[in-house]
Amino acid sequence: MTQLLLNTLSLGAAYSLLAIGFVLVLNATGAVNLAHGSFVVVGGFLAASLGAMLKLPGAIVLPVVLSGMMLIGGLLSLAAYYPLRNRPAVSVFISTISMGAILETATLLVFGPSPRVGPPILSGGSLRVGDAVLNVQSLSTIVLAIALVALQYVIFSRTVLGKRLRAVAEDREMATALGVNVNVMILITFGISAALAGAAGLIFANTFYITPGDGEAYMIKTYVAATMGGWGSLRGAVAGAFLVAAFEVLVPSLPVILPWAVGALPSFGALFSPTASTIWLYLAFLVVLFFRPQGLFGEAVQQRA
Amino acid sequence: MKHLLEARNLSVRYGEIAALKDLSLRIGPGEAVALVGANGAGKTTLIKAIIGLLMVSRGELLFDGHDVRAVTAHRRARLGMGYSPEGRRVFPGLSVRENLEVAAFSTGQERHRLIDQMYAIFPALKEKEMALGWTLSGGQQQMLAVCRALMSRPRLLLLDEPSLGLSPKLTDEVLWRIPEITKSGTAVVLAEQNLTKALEVTDRAYVLRVGSIVLEGPSGELRSNPSVRNSFLGGL
Numbered sequence: 063m064t065q066l067l068l069n070t071l072s073l074g075a076a077y078s079l080l081a082i083g084f085v086l087v088l089n090a091t092g093a094v095n096l097a098h099g100s101f102v103v104v105g106g107f108l109a110a111s112l113g114a115m116l117k118l119p120g121a122i123v124l125p126v127v128l129s130g131m132m133l134i135g136g137l138l139s140l141a142a143y144y145p146l147r148n149r150p151a152v153s154v155f156i157s158t159i160s161m162g163a164i165l166e167t168a169t170l171l172v173f174g175p176s177p178r179v180g181p182p183i184l185s186g187g188s189l190r191v192g193d194a195v196l197n198v199q200s201l202s203t204i205v206l207a208i209a210l211v212a213l214q215y216v217i218f219s220r221t222v223l224g225k226r227l228r229a230v231a232e233d234r235e236m237a238t239a240l241g242v243n244v245n246v247m248i249l250i251t252f253g254i255s256a257a258l259a260g261a262a263g264l265i266f267a268n269t270f271y272i273t274p275g276d277g278e279a280y281m282i283k284t285y286v287a288a289t290m291g292g293w294g295s296l297r298g299a300v301a302g303a304f305l306v307a308a309f310e311v312l313v314p315s316l317p318v319i320l321p322w323a324v325g326a327l328p329s330f331g332a333l334f335s336p337t338a339s340t341i342w343l344y345l346a347f348l349v350v351l352f353f354r355p356q357g358l359f360g361e362a363v364q365q366r367a
Numbered sequence: 368m369k370h371l372l373e374a375r376n377l378s379v380r381y382g383e384i385a386a387l388k389d390l391s392l393r394i395g396p397g398e399a400v401a402l403v404g405a406n407g408a409g410k411t412t413l414i415k416a417i418i419g420l421l422m423v424s425r426g427e428l429l430f431d432g433h434d435v436r437a438v439t440a441h442r443r444a445r446l447g448m449g450y451s452p453e454g455r456r457v458f459p460g461l462s463v464r465e466n467l468e469v470a471a472f473s474t475g476q477e478r479h480r481l482i483d484q485m486y487a488i489f490p491a492l493k494e495k496e497m498a499l500g501w502t503l504s505g506g507q508q509q510m511l512a513v514c515r516a517l518m519s520r521p522r523l524l525l526l527d528e529p530s531l532g533l534s535p536k537l538t539d540e541v542l543w544r545i546p547e548i549t550k551s552g553t554a555v556v557l558a559e560q561n562l563t564k565a566l567e568v569t570d571r572a573y574v575l576r577v578g579s580i581v582l583e584g585p586s587g588e589l590r591s592n593p594s595v596r597n598s599f600l601g602g603l
Contacts, residue, residue: 222468222478229458229469236456239418240470241444241519 064194070311072200074304075207079262081287081299083255089231090251093154097162099281105260106272107173113181120183128257135256139249170274180267203265290350292357313339371396371554377426379416386412387578399549401565402558404575410558414527418450419443449521453528455512459501470518485514506537524555542568566590
């Protein structure tokens with residue numbers, strides 16, 4: 063039971079990294095970056111190959127992954143966003159889908175189609191605390207995610223650069239007219255966003271494994287988390303990420319948590335298999351969209367008076 | 368006198384519609400100039416063309432003797448233009464202090480000093496230092512927008528309708544800072560619908576009507592000129 067809770071929290075923490083990055087770009091550009099899931103793939107393969115080459119844990123490899131992903135995110139904004147910045151949002155929609163496909167195919171060409179396993183953040187194995195056995199990777203995932211989210215928070219709330227990034231997200235034209243180079247700010251936002259997704263890739267590459275085709279699944283989960291939580295809200299994105307994780311971990315565990323129900327309902331086990339949990343997640347998603355189209359959490363900032 | 372800003376036969380179009388036609392004006396360093404005229408006369412269009420948010424379709428625009436038509440808005444701001452837009456547009460999710468910080472391109476210490484200077488001009492802002500932009504009253508937002516435009520220590524301050532939606536008392540509080548600002552060497556362009564007040568706080572004025580300048584002269588003279596008032600009512 064403790065392990066289930068820990069799994070949910072660590073998965074939610076990793077999804078939060080994805081969802082926050084996605085919303086940062088969404089707010090800065092007003093555009094949806096559908097290559098965001100592919101950042102996970104690239105980051106995951108980067109971590110896996112570095113880990114295999116250097117025989118070092120993920121925490122040591124992480125700075126390299128973060129900087130590499132920042133570069134890739136910046137390049138993506140130059141290729142897929144900058145030339146189309148004055149076009150309707152749907153152009154960026156399509157260009158980022160294309161870039162996502164390019165990133166994943168490039169990963170396939172460089173690393174081949176076989177799944178890779180990345181290094182654990184600190185080490186594998188588990189830790190005994192009292193009578194609970196806790197997975198070290200899950201624990202370190204939570205710590206790492208909190209550290210990265212805190213770092214992101216400090217950058218955006220304490221540095222002038224971060225405040226400018228927020229200003230650009232709130233009123234791009236006004237920021238330009240005050241001397242802020244909006245294009246550079248958006249490039250940096252893409253970089254930060256990709257770095258966070260790359261860190262998630264590093265985590266997933268060990269917790270699960272990573273293949274070049276994984277981007278789509280991560281993209282959809284990110285999208286669901288951002289939409290469920292509240293489009294454009296960072297806090298909402300985190301909440302959405304934990305909701306998605308809860309469905310993924312807890313729904314398949316229901317037969318374990320409620321063993322009496324398995325006997326009571328003949329098909330109970332099948333209804334709550336890991337595969338079926340996806341169905342429940344999207345059903346919940348539709349219910350949320352239907353009753354609260356603005357997401358579970360409103361906008362953090364209200365309209366100006 | 369060397370001109371700080373000079374527009375020569377400037378035209379600006381919105382698609383097919385000409386918003387400004389063949390407009391010429393000159394502003395010297397430290398001078399306060401009013402742009403007056405009825406709603407739709409082209410005051411906001413002119414200010415946006417000066418800061419670079421609208422493209423000049425014909426004519427020249429010189430800042431400090433350099434043609435700035437091809438210079439982007441953020442570079443014009445860095446060259447020394449400060450912009451306080453119509454409708455204030457403070458960053459709603461940034462605090463008062465943050466709104467000021469993002470507009471300063473000097474080092475940390477200088478930024479602190481400038482912020483303190485702004486708080487000295489409008490003490491109401493200091494009290495609200497940590498409040499988010501959207502929570503401020505209209506008057507406080509206007510003060511913030513003016514101070515934000517001053518954070519880059521501009522040589523030319525563009526003020527677009529700073530009295531819009533403000534009480535007469537608050538309008539005075541904002542507009543009567545203009546003589547102080549020009550005393551420090553910064554030129555001010557004030558677009559105002561409030562004719563009487565605009566002419567009180569400026570040295571010279573241009574009267575706009577449907578995209579052209581129809582009258583210009585020292586503000587004191589225009590105050591007693593009956594055709595100025597008529598141009599607001601659609602006459603002249």
